[in-house]
Amino acid sequence: MSQYVxxxxxxxxxxxxxxxxxFGQFRRSRQNTQRIVGATKWCVFRPTNPTRVVVEAAVQERLDRMQTDCIDLLQFHWQDYNDKGxxxxxxxxxxxxxxxxxxxxGLCNFDAIRTDEICCQLGPGSIVSNQVQFSLIDTRPLHGMADVxxxxxxRLLTYGTLCGGFLADQWLGQPEPDAYSGRLTPSQRKYLDMIVKAWGDWTLFQSLLVVLRQIGDRHGGVSIANVATRWVLDYPCVGAVIIGARLGVSEHRGDNSRVFTxxxxxxxxxxxDAVLEQSNGRHLITAIGDCGAEYR
Known part of the structure; x- marks a missing residue:
């Protein structure tokens, strides 16, 4: 984590x-005064009566675990929309x-309708972000959420922007993997299913990788992952891309920094766009549902 900083x-x-x-131990261990931001979540999956005592206890648990008096960004998730709690x-x-x-x-995996409702009910500036899935493959945030x-x-904090690592040079020219061969991570199995069953097929995905590689070459040899990340970051509704890193295993710190070059x-x-037009990307919002629907 120090190397990242x-x-x-x-x-x-x-x-x-x-x-x-x-994270709490790491930030406490820092000897300098450099600002390090920590975002966490409170996710409510089961029927809950959100009294002041319940909510305060959830927040205090995070304060204790992160060894801080104030949470920089608390992202809230609520599973059951039928419960207005x-x-x-x-x-x-x-x-x-x-x-x-x-x-x-902030919010986490709320759809456009409820995000709009929450912002209207709580007032201007009450919510700063919504963490949702957004990538070249999953463009659902562009259909309603961006307007909200x-x-x-x-601003959106996006995850899945590299589809678990599939939007990367290592998959260019490769055959479609067996989802249960042991080669893929659980995250990749999820995104492979979306690529070949909901978005299009592996052949079209390879066409997308070819185009991304050509674009990367035009910009000094930046990676496919760089181009895919830049594409998402260029939307005004996006505040930041959350790059999933397995510390000490798969980090790509140097490569990711080239996104800003x-x-x-x-x-x-x-x-x-010429490739995306051949996909079912625009129909994912009806096939899967709005942002976060895949978890409900």
Whole structure:
């Protein structure tokens, strides 16, 4: 993590397992005053009565684990839209924010309708972000969510932007993998299913990789992953791309930094669009549902 910070990666986002504890220990161990941002989540999957006591306890647990008095960004997820308790929970989170225990509030995997509802109910500036899946393969945020972001000045924190690593040079020219060969990670199995069953097929995906490689070559040899990331970052509704890294195993720190060394041209975007037009990308929002629907 120190190596990441030394290369300019100063924002970390995770809440699974012991990640909050590790982040808290890491930030406490820093001897300098460099600003390091930690984003975490509170996810409500089961029926819950979000009283002030319940909400405060959830926040305090994160404060304790992260060894801090104030959470930089708390991202909130609520599973059951039929239960409007998410509005009550968010109002309590607002109160805790005003008390200084949370700096900013965000959402995680909320759809456009509920994001708009929440921003209207809680008031201007109440929500700063929504963490959703967004990539060249999954463009659902462009169908409704982007408009909501513009209306309420919300930015997307996107994950799955590299489809678990499939949008990368190592898959160019490769045959379609067996999902259960042992070669793929659980994340890659999920994204492979989306690529070959919902978005298109492996042949069309290879055509996309070829185009991304050609674009990368035009910009000094940047990677396919760089081009795929730049494409997402160029949308005004996107605040940041969350690059999944397995610390000490798969990091790509140097390569990822090259995203900021070039800009996509009209020619580049036209070449990408020509491939995307052959896919079912625009229909994913009806086939799968809006952002986060795949988890509900």
């Amino acid at each position: 030394e290369q300019g990666y100063t924002a970390f986002a995770d809440h699974y397992g012991s990640s909050e504890i590790i 998410y509005l009550t929970a968010l109002r309590h989170l607002q109160d805790l924010q005003q008390e200084g225990r949370i700096t900013t509030l 972001c513009q209306r309420h000045n919300v 070039f800009q996509l041209t009209q020619e580049d975007n036209a070449a990408i």
